[in-house]
Amino acid sequence: MFKVNEILMKRQLASGVKEIIIFAPMVSRAAKAGQFITIMTDEKGERVPMTLVDWSATEGWIKIVISEVGLTTLKLGSKEVGETLYYLAGPFGNPVSELNSSTIILVGGGVGVPAIYPIARSLSRNNTVISIIGYKNANSILYEREIGEVSDEVIIATDDGSKGQKGFTSDALRELLDSGRKADAVWVIGPAMMMKACSEVTRPYAIKTFASLNSITVCGSGMCGACRVSVGGKTKYTCMDGPEFDAHEVNWDELILRLGAYKEEEKRALGRYILRSAN
Numbered sequence: 001m002f003k004v005n006e007i008l009m010k011r012q013l014a015s016g017v018k019e020i021i022i023f024a025p026m027v028s029r030a031a032k033a034g035q036f037i038t039i040m041t042d043e044k045g046e047r048v049p050m051t052l053v054d055w056s057a058t059e060g061w062i063k064i065v066i067s068e069v070g071l072t073t074l075k076l077g078s079k080e081v082g083e084t085l086y087y088l089a090g091p092f093g094n095p096v097s098e099l100n101s102s103t104i105i106l107v108g109g110g111v112g113v114p115a116i117y118p119i120a121r122s123l124s125r126n127n128t129v130i131s132i133i134g135y136k137n138a139n140s141i142l143y144e145r146e147i148g149e150v151s152d153e154v155i156i157a158t159d160d161g162s163k164g165q166k167g168f169t170s171d172a173l174r175e176l177l178d179s180g181r182k183a184d185a186v187w188v189i190g191p192a193m194m195m196k197a198c199s200e201v202t203r204p205y206a207i208k209t210f211a212s213l214n215s216i217t218v219c220g221s222g223m224c225g226a227c228r229v230s231v232g233g234k235t236k237y238t239c240m241d242g243p244e245f246d247a248h249e250v251n252w253d254e255l256i257l258r259l260g261a262y263k264e265e266e267k268r269a270l271g272r273y274i275l276r277s278a279n
Contacts, residue, residue, distance in 0.1 A: 005085040008061055010077075013142040016068045017111060018077050019053075025060030027052075027090050033122035034212065034244055037062070037090030038220045041075040045086065048072050049217040049239075051115040051189075052091060065114040065142075071270045092220040093243045097210065100126045102184035105176070106151070107169050107198050109134045109190030113143045115212065116189050120150040128152050130183070132176070134169035134190070138162035170197035183207055188247060192256045199247035211247035213238050215255060216262075230254050 002008065002023040009021040027037060036051045054063040068077040079085070096119045104127050108116035113133045120129050131151040135141050136159050148154050156164030157172040165172050169190070177183070186209045188198040195211045202209045215238045218226040227238035230251035236242065 002060075003084050005088045007079055007081050007083055007085070010079070010081055013065065014140045017065065017140075017142060018068065019063065019065050019114075020076070020079075021061050021063050022085065022088065023060055024062045024088055027088070028055040028060050028062050029057045031055040031057075031062065031091045032095035033118040034096035035091035035093045036217075036243060037064070037088060038092065038217060039076070039085055039089075040087035041072060041079065042086045045075060046072055047087065047218050047220075049092070049214075049220070051212070053114045053117055065111055067111045070266055071273050074270070074273065089220060092217075092239050094241075096122055096187075096244060098126075099123065099185060103128045103130070103182060105130045105132065105173065105183045105186045107132045107134075107173055107186065107188040107190070108147075109169050109194040110136075110140070111142075112190030112194075113147065116187065117143060117146050117150065119187055119189075120147060124150045124152070130155070130176070130181075132157065132169050132172045134158070134172070134194070135163075136160070168197065169194060170201050173198055174201045177201065177205055177207075185210065186247075187212070187244075192252060192259060195247060196250075196252035196256070199250070199252070203248055209247040210244050211250060212243045213245055213250070213255065214243075214259070216258065229258075 006023045011019050013019050031052050036049045038047050038049050040047050050064040053065050066073045068074050106116045106120050129151045130153045131147050132155045134157040155172050186202050188195045189212045199209050215227045215229050218224045220239045222237045222240035228235050231245045232249035
């Protein structure tokens with residue numbers, strides 16, 4: 001019998017990117033597309049949000065995809081199968097908005113590509129789904145097959161043109177809309193700068209555009225206020241009001257500034273961890 005929060009599987013998807021399956025039966029039974037969890041790798045670790053990529057209510061597991069760019073994600077990536085996480089809670093946030101008989105464009109960048117997978121799976125049941133997925137280069141491509149299985153059409157963009165179209169996801173989105181393709185709604189998930197750029201592409205077309213925000217999250221219940229964002233001139237909380245918001249109403253500059261609030265502290269913590277690991 002598995003222990004709660006036990007790591008059941010871990011695999012490398014690309015350089016510094018790992019897919020992890022965790023035994024979390026209570027979370028898996030309640031999970032819906034668009035939601036997230038919060039985790040702590042150890043007793044002294046920080047609490048961080050992770051998007052739910054997949055789950056099985058019958059088998060009791062959930063799946064996340066991480067990019068090892070900071071202290072917590074490095075610690076998480078170094079966990080072995082059979083080890084347990086100190087803390088895991090969720091699901092948090094509101095499920096994805098449901099549409100019917102619509103044409104929807106989903107845009108994912110980097111590790112945001114796995115995050116659009118459950119949304120594409122959910123929306124593809126009653127809609128036409130076009131997925132635009134972007135990466136730095138051909139070597140960093142992940143979840144291409146999975147996205148293809150739940151999309152009517154897939155467009156790949158790479159920064160260097162080593163696979164698919166050359167350019168950013170926002171370039172591919174603009175080219176698609178400029179060609180005359182119609183869409184009833186657009187979802188964007190990825191780095192804040194990428195989501196901001198995509199929202200500016202859709203604005204002249206007046207297409208309803210949703211962004212799943214990746215703001216700093218601590219408690220997950222709206223009590224700490226760490227995840228606050230400005231949407232339409234009002235303060236909203238990602239964990240309670242989101243994570244999905246009207247991308248045309250988000251104050252992107254404020255969000256980007258807040259995401260960098262602890263950059264120096266994160267850099268120092270990571271440096272200490274790497275130094276200790278080396279010794």
